[in-house]
Amino acid sequence: MKLTIIAHPNAKNPRVETDLLGTLHVYVNAPPLEGKANKAVVEALAEYYTVKKSAITLLSGHKSKNKRFEIMGI
16 A cells, blocks of 8 residues: 655654544654664654554655655555
């Protein structure tokens, strides 16, 4: 399954939400430095979809808020 999300680093309350248009927003505590926020987003998505972290691959958006992931096993 391919998934497009909007990442929100440095959030006070980490959570995963869907807006009215169906876009997934992932809020994480990690700062957007050295890939820390990307790792935190992968962990949040793994917990949200109940899959292993290794089943999630970041396809595009390494330095952007708009990210595209591929999740295996869904």
